[in-house]
Amino acid sequence: MRPPSGSGPSAIAGYERVTDAMLQRWQRSGPKRKRELIRPSCLLCMALLFSLFSSSSAASPRPLLVTSADGAEGFAVLTALVSARDPSSLVGCVDSAGSENSLALRALGVALRPADDLRGCFSGVSFALLAAPLTADRAARASELIAAAVAARDEEGLAAAFLVSVIGSTAAAAPPSVAEYGAMERELFQRWGDVPGAVALRTAFFQQNLLLWAGDAREHAALRLPLGPAACLAPLSSRDLASVLAALCAPAGLPPLGELPFLPAEGGAPAALELSGPAWLNGSRLSAVATATAGTPLGFASLPRAEAAGVLRRAGLDASEQRLLLDLLSAQSALPPAGGCEALQPSAGLPALLGRPGAPVGAFFLEQAAAFAARDAPTAGEGVAGEGHHHHPRTGWNSRVIAGYEAAPWQHGVVLLLALAPVGLALAACSLARGRRGTLLHAMCFPDESAQSGVEPGWRLL
Structure with a gap:
Protein backbone atom coordinates (compact mmCIF):
# COMPACT_ATOMS: atom_id res chain seq x y z
CA MET A 1 0.00 0.00 0.00
CA ARG A 2 1.17 3.52 -0.78
CA PRO A 3 0.25 6.69 1.08
CA PRO A 4 -2.13 9.09 -0.66
CA SER A 5 -0.51 11.56 -3.01
CA GLY A 6 -0.20 15.06 -1.61
CA SER A 7 0.52 13.91 1.94
CA GLY A 8 3.26 15.77 3.74
CA PRO A 9 6.62 14.20 4.72
CA SER A 10 5.66 13.85 8.38
CA ALA A 11 2.40 12.13 7.49
CA ILE A 12 4.17 9.73 5.12
CA ALA A 13 6.82 8.91 7.71
CA GLY A 14 4.15 8.11 10.28
CA TYR A 15 2.28 6.03 7.74
CA GLU A 16 5.41 4.00 6.95
CA ARG A 17 6.25 3.39 10.61
CA VAL A 18 2.78 2.09 11.40
CA THR A 19 2.49 -0.12 8.31
CA ASP A 20 6.00 -1.58 8.81
CA ALA A 21 5.16 -2.47 12.39
CA MET A 22 1.89 -4.07 11.30
CA LEU A 23 3.61 -6.17 8.62
CA GLN A 24 6.35 -7.36 10.99
CA ARG A 25 3.84 -8.43 13.62
CA TRP A 26 1.79 -10.20 10.94
CA GLN A 27 4.77 -12.15 9.58
CA ARG A 28 5.89 -13.30 13.05
CA SER A 29 2.43 -14.46 14.10
CA GLY A 30 0.79 -17.84 13.72
CA PRO A 31 -2.75 -18.33 12.33
CA LYS A 32 -4.46 -17.83 15.70
CA ARG A 33 -2.51 -14.71 16.53
CA LYS A 34 -3.19 -13.37 13.04
CA ARG A 35 -6.92 -13.64 13.64
CA GLU A 36 -6.49 -11.67 16.89
CA LEU A 37 -4.52 -8.95 15.12
CA ILE A 38 -6.71 -8.62 12.07
CA ARG A 39 -9.69 -6.62 13.28
CA PRO A 40 -7.85 -3.91 15.30
CA SER A 41 -5.29 -3.66 12.52
CA CYS A 42 -8.05 -3.10 9.99
CA LEU A 43 -9.59 -0.34 12.06
CA LEU A 44 -6.20 1.27 12.65
CA CYS A 45 -5.41 1.14 8.95
CA MET A 46 -8.73 2.68 7.99
CA ALA A 47 -8.39 5.41 10.63
CA LEU A 48 -4.90 6.26 9.37
CA LEU A 49 -6.06 6.42 5.76
CA PHE A 50 -8.97 8.64 6.76
CA SER A 51 -6.72 11.06 8.61
CA LEU A 52 -4.28 11.22 5.71
CA PHE A 53 -6.96 11.92 3.13
CA SER A 54 -8.58 14.50 5.39
CA SER A 55 -5.34 16.37 6.05
CA SER A 56 -4.34 16.38 2.41
CA SER A 57 -7.70 17.44 0.97
CA ALA A 58 -9.02 19.98 3.50
CA ALA A 59 -7.89 23.53 2.80
CA SER A 60 -8.09 25.90 5.75
CA PRO A 61 -9.56 29.33 5.03
CA ARG A 62 -7.23 32.29 5.29
CA PRO A 63 -7.19 33.86 8.78
CA PRO A 409 -24.97 22.68 18.05
CA TRP A 410 -23.44 21.57 14.75
CA GLN A 411 -20.03 21.37 16.43
CA HIS A 412 -21.13 18.36 18.47
CA GLY A 413 -22.30 16.62 15.30
CA VAL A 414 -18.98 17.24 13.57
CA VAL A 415 -17.05 15.73 16.47
CA LEU A 416 -19.31 12.67 16.48
CA LEU A 417 -18.97 12.28 12.71
CA LEU A 418 -15.18 12.43 12.88
CA ALA A 419 -15.16 9.87 15.67
CA LEU A 420 -17.33 7.40 13.74
CA ALA A 421 -15.83 7.95 10.28
CA PRO A 422 -12.93 5.45 10.66
CA VAL A 423 -15.34 2.73 11.78
CA GLY A 424 -17.60 3.48 8.84
CA LEU A 425 -14.69 3.31 6.42
CA ALA A 426 -13.58 0.00 7.90
CA LEU A 427 -17.05 -1.49 7.51
CA ALA A 428 -17.27 -0.23 3.93
CA ALA A 429 -13.87 -1.73 3.10
CA CYS A 430 -14.88 -5.08 4.58
CA SER A 431 -18.07 -5.01 2.54
CA LEU A 432 -16.01 -4.60 -0.61
CA ALA A 433 -13.65 -7.40 0.44
CA ARG A 434 -16.41 -9.99 0.91
CA GLY A 435 -15.79 -12.94 -1.41
CA ARG A 436 -12.37 -11.71 -2.54
CA ARG A 437 -10.30 -14.55 -1.06
CA GLY A 438 -6.56 -14.24 -1.21
CA THR A 439 -6.55 -10.47 -0.64
CA LEU A 440 -5.22 -8.71 2.41
CA LEU A 441 -8.52 -6.98 3.21
CA HIS A 442 -10.42 -10.27 3.01
CA ALA A 443 -7.96 -11.88 5.42
CA MET A 444 -8.28 -8.95 7.81
CA CYS A 445 -12.07 -8.71 7.73
CA PHE A 446 -12.97 -12.41 7.51
CA PRO A 447 -10.15 -14.36 9.21
CA ASP A 448 -12.19 -17.52 9.85
CA GLU A 449 -13.43 -17.72 6.27
CA SER A 450 -9.94 -17.02 4.96
CA ALA A 451 -8.38 -19.71 7.17
CA GLN A 452 -10.97 -22.31 6.13
CA SER A 453 -10.43 -21.59 2.44
CA GLY A 454 -6.78 -22.60 2.70
CA VAL A 455 -5.80 -19.72 0.45
CA GLU A 456 -2.77 -17.88 1.81
CA PRO A 457 -3.39 -14.14 1.47
CA GLY A 458 -1.01 -12.23 -0.73
CA TRP A 459 -0.15 -8.60 -0.41
CA ARG A 460 -2.80 -7.38 -2.86
CA LEU A 461 -5.08 -5.08 -0.87
CA LEU A 462 -8.33 -5.85 -2.72
Missing part, protein backbone atom coordinates in the same frame (compact mmCIF):
# COMPACT_ATOMS: atom_id res chain seq x y z
CA LEU A 64 -9.74 36.60 9.46
CA LEU A 65 -9.35 39.14 12.27
CA VAL A 66 -12.28 40.90 13.95
CA THR A 67 -11.37 43.85 16.14
CA SER A 68 -13.30 44.90 19.25
CA ALA A 69 -14.33 41.26 19.36
CA ASP A 70 -15.62 41.49 22.92
CA GLY A 71 -17.60 44.63 22.08
CA ALA A 72 -21.11 44.91 20.70
CA GLU A 73 -20.65 44.70 16.95
CA GLY A 74 -17.49 42.62 16.94
CA PHE A 75 -18.92 39.92 19.18
CA ALA A 76 -22.18 39.70 17.24
CA VAL A 77 -20.36 39.32 13.93
CA LEU A 78 -17.72 36.93 15.20
CA THR A 79 -20.19 34.53 16.81
CA ALA A 80 -22.16 34.48 13.56
CA LEU A 81 -18.96 33.82 11.58
CA VAL A 82 -18.35 30.64 13.57
CA SER A 83 -21.20 29.03 11.61
CA ALA A 84 -19.71 30.10 8.26
CA ARG A 85 -15.99 29.47 8.75
CA ASP A 86 -13.66 27.14 10.58
CA PRO A 87 -13.33 28.73 14.06
CA SER A 88 -9.59 28.05 13.97
CA SER A 89 -9.34 30.57 11.10
CA LEU A 90 -10.92 33.33 13.20
CA VAL A 91 -8.98 35.76 15.39
CA GLY A 92 -10.53 38.17 17.86
CA CYS A 93 -8.77 41.28 19.13
CA VAL A 94 -10.21 41.89 22.62
CA ASP A 95 -9.90 44.54 25.31
CA SER A 96 -10.49 42.14 28.18
CA ALA A 97 -9.49 38.48 27.89
CA GLY A 98 -11.53 37.67 31.00
CA SER A 99 -14.79 39.27 29.92
CA GLU A 100 -17.91 37.18 29.42
CA ASN A 101 -17.77 37.68 25.66
CA SER A 102 -14.10 36.72 25.46
CA LEU A 103 -14.70 33.53 27.42
CA ALA A 104 -17.59 32.66 25.09
CA LEU A 105 -15.42 33.22 22.02
CA ARG A 106 -12.61 31.12 23.43
CA ALA A 107 -15.09 28.30 24.09
CA LEU A 108 -16.06 28.43 20.41
CA GLY A 109 -12.44 27.93 19.36
CA VAL A 110 -11.69 31.52 18.34
CA ALA A 111 -8.10 32.66 18.95
CA LEU A 112 -7.99 35.79 21.12
CA ARG A 113 -5.29 38.46 21.14
CA PRO A 114 -4.99 41.54 23.40
CA ALA A 115 -6.01 44.86 21.88
CA ASP A 116 -3.15 46.69 23.58
CA ASP A 117 -0.82 44.95 21.09
CA LEU A 118 -2.32 45.82 17.72
CA ARG A 119 0.74 44.62 15.84
CA GLY A 120 0.23 41.23 17.44
CA CYS A 121 -3.50 41.32 16.65
CA PHE A 122 -2.83 41.78 12.93
CA SER A 123 0.09 39.36 12.74
CA GLY A 124 -0.42 36.56 10.23
CA VAL A 125 -4.00 37.41 9.22
CA SER A 126 -5.19 37.85 5.64
CA PHE A 127 -8.37 39.87 6.26
CA ALA A 128 -9.45 42.27 8.99
CA LEU A 129 -12.82 43.66 10.03
CA LEU A 130 -12.18 47.04 11.63
CA ALA A 131 -15.00 47.49 14.13
CA ALA A 132 -14.46 50.48 16.37
CA PRO A 133 -15.99 50.26 19.85
CA LEU A 134 -19.21 52.17 20.49
CA THR A 135 -17.71 54.15 23.35
CA ALA A 136 -16.80 57.84 23.29
CA ASP A 137 -13.23 57.17 22.14
CA ARG A 138 -14.35 55.30 19.01
CA ALA A 139 -12.83 57.83 16.59
CA ALA A 140 -9.39 57.62 18.22
CA ARG A 141 -9.62 53.83 18.46
CA ALA A 142 -10.62 53.59 14.80
CA SER A 143 -7.60 55.68 13.82
CA GLU A 144 -5.33 53.26 15.67
CA LEU A 145 -6.96 50.29 13.95
CA ILE A 146 -6.58 51.85 10.51
CA ALA A 147 -2.91 52.61 11.11
CA ALA A 148 -2.33 49.04 12.28
CA ALA A 149 -4.14 47.65 9.23
CA VAL A 150 -2.04 49.69 6.81
CA ALA A 151 1.14 48.58 8.58
CA ALA A 152 -0.01 44.96 8.43
CA ARG A 153 -0.65 45.30 4.71
CA ASP A 154 2.88 46.59 4.16
CA GLU A 155 4.65 44.24 6.57
CA GLU A 156 2.43 41.16 6.91
CA GLY A 157 0.64 41.00 3.56
CA LEU A 158 -2.86 41.86 4.83
CA ALA A 159 -5.05 41.44 1.75
CA ALA A 160 -8.08 43.53 2.71
CA ALA A 161 -9.46 45.70 5.50
CA PHE A 162 -13.22 46.10 5.94
CA LEU A 163 -14.36 49.06 8.01
CA VAL A 164 -17.72 48.83 9.78
CA SER A 165 -19.39 52.13 8.95
CA VAL A 166 -23.01 53.29 8.88
CA ILE A 167 -25.42 54.38 6.18
CA GLY A 168 -25.74 58.15 6.11
CA SER A 169 -22.27 58.82 7.51
CA THR A 170 -21.23 60.92 4.51
CA ALA A 171 -24.43 62.98 4.27
CA ALA A 172 -23.99 66.71 4.72
CA ALA A 173 -26.64 66.79 7.46
CA ALA A 174 -25.35 63.73 9.34
CA PRO A 175 -25.38 64.12 13.14
CA PRO A 176 -21.87 64.42 14.64
CA SER A 177 -21.75 60.87 16.05
CA VAL A 178 -22.81 59.44 12.67
CA ALA A 179 -20.47 61.76 10.74
CA GLU A 180 -17.58 60.27 12.74
CA TYR A 181 -17.91 57.14 10.64
CA GLY A 182 -17.60 59.20 7.48
CA ALA A 183 -14.34 60.57 8.86
CA MET A 184 -13.19 57.00 9.57
CA GLU A 185 -13.89 56.05 5.95
CA ARG A 186 -11.91 59.01 4.62
CA GLU A 187 -8.97 58.18 6.86
CA LEU A 188 -8.98 54.55 5.77
CA PHE A 189 -9.06 55.40 2.06
CA GLN A 190 -6.41 58.10 2.37
CA ARG A 191 -4.01 55.92 4.36
CA TRP A 192 -4.62 52.81 2.27
CA GLY A 193 -3.95 54.63 -0.98
CA ASP A 194 -4.77 53.38 -4.46
CA VAL A 195 -4.07 49.73 -3.67
CA PRO A 196 -7.28 47.62 -3.77
CA GLY A 197 -8.46 46.09 -0.54
CA ALA A 198 -9.96 48.88 1.59
CA VAL A 199 -13.75 48.61 1.80
CA ALA A 200 -16.30 50.44 3.93
CA LEU A 201 -19.32 48.34 4.91
CA ARG A 202 -22.05 50.89 5.57
CA THR A 203 -24.65 49.22 7.74
CA ALA A 204 -28.20 50.08 8.65
CA PHE A 205 -29.44 50.11 12.23
CA PHE A 206 -29.01 46.56 13.55
CA GLN A 207 -32.12 44.54 14.37
CA GLN A 208 -30.33 43.22 17.45
CA ASN A 209 -30.21 46.76 18.87
CA LEU A 210 -33.96 46.51 19.44
CA LEU A 211 -33.23 44.20 22.36
CA LEU A 212 -32.20 47.31 24.25
CA TRP A 213 -35.88 48.26 24.23
CA ALA A 214 -37.08 44.80 25.31
CA GLY A 215 -37.38 45.64 29.01
CA ASP A 216 -39.30 48.82 28.23
CA ALA A 217 -41.54 46.90 25.81
CA ARG A 218 -42.39 44.36 28.51
CA GLU A 219 -43.24 47.13 30.94
CA HIS A 220 -45.41 49.19 28.59
CA ALA A 221 -46.61 46.49 26.16
CA ALA A 222 -45.35 48.66 23.31
CA LEU A 223 -42.29 49.42 21.23
CA ARG A 224 -41.57 52.98 22.28
CA LEU A 225 -39.05 54.26 19.75
CA PRO A 226 -37.85 57.77 18.85
CA LEU A 227 -39.47 57.52 15.40
CA GLY A 228 -42.24 59.62 13.97
CA PRO A 229 -45.47 57.75 13.20
CA ALA A 230 -44.73 57.80 9.45
CA ALA A 231 -40.94 57.34 9.57
CA CYS A 232 -39.60 54.15 7.96
CA LEU A 233 -36.63 52.01 8.98
CA ALA A 234 -34.88 49.05 7.27
CA PRO A 235 -33.01 47.31 10.13
CA LEU A 236 -30.19 44.91 9.27
CA SER A 237 -29.37 41.60 10.93
CA SER A 238 -25.83 41.47 12.29
CA ARG A 239 -25.68 37.90 11.01
CA ASP A 240 -26.10 39.21 7.48
CA LEU A 241 -23.07 41.43 8.02
CA ALA A 242 -21.18 38.27 8.99
CA SER A 243 -22.41 36.52 5.83
CA VAL A 244 -21.23 39.43 3.69
CA LEU A 245 -17.84 39.34 5.36
CA ALA A 246 -17.54 35.58 4.84
CA ALA A 247 -18.39 36.01 1.15
CA LEU A 248 -15.84 38.79 0.68
CA CYS A 249 -13.18 36.66 2.37
CA ALA A 250 -13.98 33.48 0.45
CA PRO A 251 -11.03 31.45 -0.92
CA ALA A 252 -11.72 32.82 -4.40
CA GLY A 253 -10.86 36.28 -3.09
CA LEU A 254 -12.65 39.57 -3.48
CA PRO A 255 -15.19 39.61 -6.32
CA PRO A 256 -14.55 42.07 -9.15
CA LEU A 257 -15.62 45.48 -7.94
CA GLY A 258 -17.61 46.06 -11.11
CA GLU A 259 -19.92 43.17 -10.26
CA LEU A 260 -21.10 44.71 -6.98
CA PRO A 261 -23.05 47.91 -6.31
CA PHE A 262 -20.15 49.70 -4.65
CA LEU A 263 -20.63 53.37 -4.02
CA PRO A 264 -17.77 55.70 -4.91
CA ALA A 265 -15.86 57.07 -1.98
CA GLU A 266 -14.08 60.39 -2.11
CA GLY A 267 -11.83 60.44 -5.13
CA GLY A 268 -14.10 58.10 -7.08
CA ALA A 269 -12.71 54.80 -5.76
CA PRO A 270 -15.42 52.10 -5.58
CA ALA A 271 -14.93 51.21 -1.96
CA ALA A 272 -18.22 51.42 -0.04
CA LEU A 273 -21.00 48.85 0.14
CA GLU A 274 -24.36 49.72 1.71
CA LEU A 275 -26.15 46.97 3.64
CA SER A 276 -29.71 47.27 4.88
CA GLY A 277 -32.55 44.99 5.85
CA PRO A 278 -34.90 43.61 3.18
CA ALA A 279 -37.86 45.92 3.86
CA TRP A 280 -38.70 49.39 5.14
CA LEU A 281 -41.14 49.43 8.06
CA ASN A 282 -42.75 52.19 10.07
CA GLY A 283 -43.17 51.89 13.82
CA SER A 284 -46.70 50.51 13.67
CA ARG A 285 -45.71 47.87 11.14
CA LEU A 286 -42.63 46.98 13.20
CA SER A 287 -44.73 46.40 16.31
CA ALA A 288 -47.25 44.39 14.28
CA VAL A 289 -44.47 42.10 13.04
CA ALA A 290 -43.22 41.74 16.62
CA THR A 291 -46.71 40.85 17.81
CA ALA A 292 -47.23 38.26 15.08
CA THR A 293 -43.87 36.54 15.50
CA ALA A 294 -42.98 36.97 19.18
CA GLY A 295 -46.51 36.11 20.30
CA THR A 296 -46.79 39.08 22.66
CA PRO A 297 -49.19 41.94 21.80
CA LEU A 298 -47.10 45.07 21.34
CA GLY A 299 -48.28 48.48 20.30
CA PHE A 300 -46.17 51.35 19.05
CA ALA A 301 -45.50 54.73 20.62
CA SER A 302 -43.41 57.57 19.24
CA LEU A 303 -41.10 58.50 22.09
CA PRO A 304 -39.37 61.87 22.49
CA ARG A 305 -35.60 61.68 22.25
CA ALA A 306 -35.02 62.53 25.92
CA GLU A 307 -37.28 59.71 27.08
CA ALA A 308 -35.69 57.29 24.61
CA ALA A 309 -32.30 58.20 26.06
CA GLY A 310 -33.65 57.22 29.47
CA VAL A 311 -34.68 53.81 28.14
CA LEU A 312 -31.17 53.24 26.80
CA ARG A 313 -29.60 54.50 30.02
CA ARG A 314 -31.60 51.95 32.01
CA ALA A 315 -30.41 49.32 29.52
CA GLY A 316 -26.81 50.09 30.50
CA LEU A 317 -25.59 52.47 27.78
CA ASP A 318 -23.46 55.48 28.59
CA ALA A 319 -24.21 58.95 27.21
CA SER A 320 -22.02 58.51 24.11
CA GLU A 321 -23.62 55.20 23.19
CA GLN A 322 -27.11 56.60 23.75
CA ARG A 323 -26.35 59.52 21.47
CA LEU A 324 -24.96 57.28 18.72
CA LEU A 325 -27.96 54.92 18.62
CA LEU A 326 -30.48 57.76 18.73
CA ASP A 327 -28.58 59.61 16.00
CA LEU A 328 -28.56 56.45 13.86
CA LEU A 329 -32.32 56.10 14.19
CA SER A 330 -32.74 59.74 13.27
CA ALA A 331 -30.31 59.69 10.34
CA GLN A 332 -31.46 56.39 8.84
CA SER A 333 -35.22 56.76 9.17
CA ALA A 334 -36.93 58.13 6.10
CA LEU A 335 -40.28 59.76 5.46
CA PRO A 336 -42.15 57.62 2.94
CA PRO A 337 -43.31 58.76 -0.48
CA ALA A 338 -46.95 58.58 -1.47
CA GLY A 339 -46.80 54.79 -1.70
CA GLY A 340 -45.76 54.39 1.93
CA CYS A 341 -42.75 52.49 3.27
CA GLU A 342 -43.29 49.72 0.72
CA ALA A 343 -42.31 52.17 -2.04
CA LEU A 344 -38.82 52.57 -0.56
CA GLN A 345 -36.16 50.22 -1.89
CA PRO A 346 -33.63 48.49 0.38
CA SER A 347 -29.97 48.83 -0.53
CA ALA A 348 -28.78 46.45 -3.23
CA GLY A 349 -25.43 45.53 -1.67
CA LEU A 350 -26.44 42.48 0.33
CA PRO A 351 -28.60 40.66 -2.26
CA ALA A 352 -26.05 41.40 -4.98
CA LEU A 353 -23.29 39.76 -2.97
CA LEU A 354 -25.18 36.90 -1.32
CA GLY A 355 -27.81 36.22 -3.97
CA ARG A 356 -30.60 36.53 -1.41
CA PRO A 357 -32.35 39.27 0.55
CA GLY A 358 -31.39 39.99 4.11
CA ALA A 359 -33.03 38.35 7.10
CA PRO A 360 -36.43 39.91 7.87
CA VAL A 361 -36.94 41.58 11.21
CA GLY A 362 -39.65 39.03 11.96
CA ALA A 363 -36.96 36.35 12.22
CA PHE A 364 -35.26 38.43 14.90
CA PHE A 365 -38.46 38.85 16.93
CA LEU A 366 -39.21 35.13 16.59
CA GLU A 367 -35.75 34.23 17.90
CA GLN A 368 -35.98 36.75 20.73
CA ALA A 369 -39.61 36.08 21.67
CA ALA A 370 -38.70 35.37 25.29
CA ALA A 371 -37.02 38.77 25.66
CA PHE A 372 -40.20 40.60 24.63
CA ALA A 373 -42.65 38.26 26.37
CA ALA A 374 -44.93 39.95 28.89
CA ARG A 375 -43.78 39.46 32.48
CA ASP A 376 -43.04 41.52 35.57
CA ALA A 377 -41.35 44.74 34.59
CA PRO A 378 -37.65 45.09 35.50
CA THR A 379 -36.74 47.39 38.33
CA ALA A 380 -35.43 50.87 37.65
CA GLY A 381 -31.87 50.81 36.43
CA GLU A 382 -32.13 47.15 35.46
CA GLY A 383 -33.44 47.02 31.89
CA VAL A 384 -32.01 44.47 29.51
CA ALA A 385 -28.37 44.88 30.42
CA GLY A 386 -29.20 44.41 34.10
CA GLU A 387 -30.21 40.80 33.54
CA GLY A 388 -26.84 39.32 34.37
CA HIS A 389 -24.90 41.32 31.75
CA HIS A 390 -22.19 43.87 32.28
CA HIS A 391 -21.13 47.10 30.68
CA HIS A 392 -17.47 47.31 29.76
CA PRO A 393 -15.94 50.81 29.90
CA ARG A 394 -14.00 50.39 26.63
CA THR A 395 -15.98 47.98 24.47
CA GLY A 396 -19.44 49.31 25.32
CA TRP A 397 -22.57 47.49 26.41
CA ASN A 398 -22.33 43.74 26.52
CA SER A 399 -23.28 42.39 23.13
CA ARG A 400 -24.46 39.02 24.43
CA VAL A 401 -27.64 41.02 24.94
CA ILE A 402 -27.89 41.99 21.28
CA ALA A 403 -26.27 39.07 19.54
CA GLY A 404 -28.79 36.41 20.53
CA TYR A 405 -25.78 34.17 20.95
CA GLU A 406 -26.04 30.46 21.57
CA ALA A 407 -23.31 27.89 21.09
CA ALA A 408 -23.63 26.26 17.66
